[in-house]
Amino acid sequence: xxxxxxxxxxxxxxxxxxxxxxxxxxxxxxxxxxxxxxxxxxxxxxxxxxxxxxxxxxxxxxxxxxxxxxxxxxxxxxxxxxxxxxxxxxxxxxxxxxxxxxxxxxxxxxxxxxxxxxxxxxxxxxxxxxxxxxxxxxxxxxxxxxxxxxxxxxxxxxxxxxxxxxxxxxxxxxxxxxxxxxxxxxxxxxxxxxxxxxxxxxxxxxxxxxxxxxxxxxx
Amino acid sequence: xxxxxxxxxxxxxxxxxxxxxxxxxxxxxxxxxxxxxxxxxxxxxxxxxxxxxxxxxxxxxxxxxxxxxxxxxxxxxxxxxxxxxxxxxxxxxxxxxxxxxxxxxxxxxxxxxxxxxxxxxxxxxxxxxxxxxxxxxxxxxxxxxxxxxxxxxxxxxxxxxxxxxxxxxxxxxxxxxxxxxxxxxxxxxxxxxxxxxxxxxxxxxxxxxxxxxxxxxxxxxxxxxxxxxxxxxxxxxxxxxxxxxxxxxxxxxxxxxxxxxxxxxxxxxxxxxxxxxxxxxxxxxxxxxxxxxxxxxxxxxxxxxxxxxxxxxxxxxxxxxxxxxxxxxxxxxxxxxxxxxxxxxxxxxxxxxxxxxxxxxxxxxxxxxxxxxxxxxxxxxxxxxxxxxxxxxxxxxxxxxxxxxxxxxxxxxxxxxxxxxxxxxxxxxxxxxxxxxxxxxxxxxxxxxxxxxxxxxx
Numbered sequence: 001x002x003x004x005x006x007x008x009x010x011x012x013x014x015x016x017x018x019x020x021x022x023x024x025x026x027x028x029x030x031x032x033x034x035x036x037x038x039x040x041x042x043x044x045x046x047x048x049x050x051x052x053x054x055x056x057x058x059x060x061x062x063x064x065x066x067x068x069x070x071x072x073x074x075x076x077x078x079x080x081x082x083x084x085x086x087x088x089x090x091x092x093x094x095x096x097x098x099x100x101x102x103x104x105x106x107x108x109x110x111x112x113x114x115x116x117x118x119x120x121x122x123x124x125x126x127x128x129x130x131x132x133x134x135x136x137x138x139x140x141x142x143x144x145x146x147x148x149x150x151x152x153x154x155x156x157x158x159x160x161x162x163x164x165x166x167x168x169x170x171x172x173x174x175x176x177x178x179x180x181x182x183x184x185x186x187x188x189x190x191x192x193x194x195x196x197x198x199x200x201x202x203x204x205x206x207x208x209x210x211x212x213x214x215x216x217x218x219x
Numbered sequence: 220x221x222x223x224x225x226x227x228x229x230x231x232x233x234x235x236x237x238x239x240x241x242x243x244x245x246x247x248x249x250x251x252x253x254x255x256x257x258x259x260x261x262x263x264x265x266x267x268x269x270x271x272x273x274x275x276x277x278x279x280x281x282x283x284x285x286x287x288x289x290x291x292x293x294x295x296x297x298x299x300x301x302x303x304x305x306x307x308x309x310x311x312x313x314x315x316x317x318x319x320x321x322x323x324x325x326x327x328x329x330x331x332x333x334x335x336x337x338x339x340x341x342x343x344x345x346x347x348x349x350x351x352x353x354x355x356x357x358x359x360x361x362x363x364x365x366x367x368x369x370x371x372x373x374x375x376x377x378x379x380x381x382x383x384x385x386x387x388x389x390x391x392x393x394x395x396x397x398x399x400x401x402x403x404x405x406x407x408x409x410x411x412x413x414x415x416x417x418x419x420x421x422x423x424x425x426x427x428x429x430x431x432x433x434x435x436x437x438x439x440x441x442x443x444x445x446x447x448x449x450x451x452x453x454x455x456x457x458x459x460x461x462x463x464x465x466x467x468x469x470x471x472x473x474x475x476x477x478x479x480x481x482x483x484x485x486x487x488x489x490x491x492x493x494x495x496x497x498x499x500x501x502x503x504x505x506x507x508x509x510x511x512x513x514x515x516x517x518x519x520x521x522x523x524x525x526x527x528x529x530x531x532x533x534x535x536x537x538x539x540x541x542x543x544x545x546x547x548x549x550x551x552x553x554x555x556x557x558x559x560x561x562x563x564x565x566x567x568x569x570x571x572x573x574x575x576x577x578x579x580x581x582x583x584x585x586x587x588x589x590x591x592x593x594x595x596x597x598x599x600x601x602x603x604x605x606x607x608x609x610x611x612x613x614x615x616x617x618x619x620x621x622x623x624x625x626x627x628x629x630x631x632x633x634x635x636x637x638x639x640x641x642x643x644x645x646x647x648x649x650x651x652x653x654x655x656x657x658x659x660x661x662x663x664x665x666x667x668x669x670x671x672x673x674x675x676x677x
Contacts, residue, residue, distance in 0.1 A: 005443065015450065015477075019454045022455075022458075030397055030398060034397045034398075056332055061396065062397070064403075067542065071542055100257060153620065
């Protein structure tokens with residue numbers, strides 16, 4: 001019994017020492033893996049705001065937190081700078097129906113900090129998490145990827161998949177011209193003054209062209 | 220009950236039970252929000268506040284219950300009064316004031332913003348003061364009569380020290396999120412898979428000795444082996460939380476191997492509890508309901524923490540399941556089985572002794588609540604598990620948008636809401652039954668010596 005006890009104690013203490021050693025090594029390596037050199041005052045301020053508004057109890061980040069709202073680890077990479085800015089200023093613009101995020105009435109500088117923070121987080125080396133969805137790799141075109149990434153399907157549907165708040169786009173290509181679609185993307189109010197659709201003027205021209213190609217191809 | 224100061228356990232239990240009820244109410248509110256599309260309380264009581272309150276109350280009520288049970292057990296084991304009843308009450312007061320301040324603060328966006336550790340720093344410091352009072356009180360009590368210090372009690376003290384030390388790593392703000400989460404797990408994981416397990420193992424060991432009459436030697440041998448295995452697997456097992464947070468890749472191996480072994484000590488606890496519980500049937504007076512909570516708790520602990528945890532601990536699986544409703548299913552099942560059920564078992568074992576119910580075997584109401592709580596919890600975790608599997612497929616494999624997927628999960632969230640309401644009803648019943656046991660009764664028949672003492676002291 002005494003020897004069993006010694007073995008168990010030794011093994012337990014040894015595991016604690018190994019753990020501490022691995023911790024020292026991890027902390028050293030995490031500097032590079034997380035691009036700690038890029039932790040600017042603005043990024044740290046963004047983290048402070050993230051914690052101040054307790055965002056983590058709705059959203060997960062690095063997969064940890066509340067499961068009520070999307071994981072934000074890669075949201076900068078997926079949504080892009082411009083989308084995040086519009087969303088943070090007025091969440092209901094991007095998600096007009098259903099589950100919503102409260103409007104925190106953030107100041108411009110606060111939005112800058114949060115976006116800088118989300119950009120920093122999106123560059124952390126997470127060992128390949130979250131896995132890239134298989135369907136994203138199989139989307140029919142680059143424009144379809146933009147359509148999904150910009151969450152157009154929150155309001156619009158195509159072939160029965162998507163939201164119902166805005167017109168169905170299944171046959172958009174036979175109803176509208178390229179120019180009309182471009183104008184709608186840049187300034188929805190140009191066609192309908194009371195439109196609730198946000199402007200996507202800030203999208204890079206290349207993505208805009210891909211999106212227009214995709215939509216005009218829907219006959 | 221032999222010592223007057225043991226009565227303080229009852230005050231801790233009453234506070235814990237009220238917080239438990241509040242926790243469940245907020246849990247139901249949170250599950251309503253999953254079913255609602257647009258949340259009418261969005262700007263008044265948004266989901267993050269509800270969740271923060273729900274999970275903080277979870278920790279608070281469990282800690283209060285385990286601390287109350289510790290005061291009772293230490294006096295019982297060491298054969299002495301608690302060193303200072305006043306300190307024990309001051310500690311309870313500080314914890315309650317801190318808890319209430321934290322909860323009210325969340326309503327006004329006063330938050331540290333890390334899950335489970337949302338308490339602002341000043342409140343965390345108050346909690347540290349309460350923990351120091353507790354440790355001092357328990358340690359002085361133990362060492363005043365140190366020749367009676369048992370291995371079970373020493374394990375309990377070890378667990379309480381570890382619990383307090385680990386909490387310190389959750390206090391500072393760190394600029395790097397990955398580092399912050401690295402140490403956040405030292406609180407969360409090393410609490411539930413380390414300190415709390417030590418506390419649970421020793422309290423279960425003590426409770427088994429008390430209600431089953433199994434010899435100390437047998438029980439303590441098991442407790443020692445369990446505790447060593449918990450630490451051996453649990454400490455490096457923290458690594459299964461270090462797969463995806465910016466930590467080096469070698470954690471995928473270390474975390475997988477050690478966390479895969481974590482169910483072993485939990486299984487030992489189950490075998491241990493089952494063997495001894497079954498033996499107790501031959502005793503003249505059997506606290507059937509207390510034993511039922513203890514035995515069933517060991518089983519649900521094994522299922523929720525052991526099986527559900529093992530099911531997603533390997534990185535090949537965890538890569539897909541991490542951060543989905545599957546984790547929520549595991550969290551509910553494991554906390555309930557490992558600690559919630561233990562806390563209730565300890566109340567059913569200790570309260571009759573304090574209040575002079577020496578022949579307590581469990582009321583009909585108590586058994587109804589036992590069934591309602593456990594069955595509703597099992598259906599709840601099943602609903603969350605199915606929701607999680609569907610979520611992984613649609614979101615992670617098919618690449619559907621998070622909110623679109625949530626709409627597809629609504630039916631499972633509705634099932635969860637129904638089970639939550641049944642759980643709430645069960646909570647009301649168990650409170651009703653346990654409050655019956657908090658009322659001191661004069662002995663209606665010749666009572667054993669201990670019960671008579673209790674009445675005289677009371």
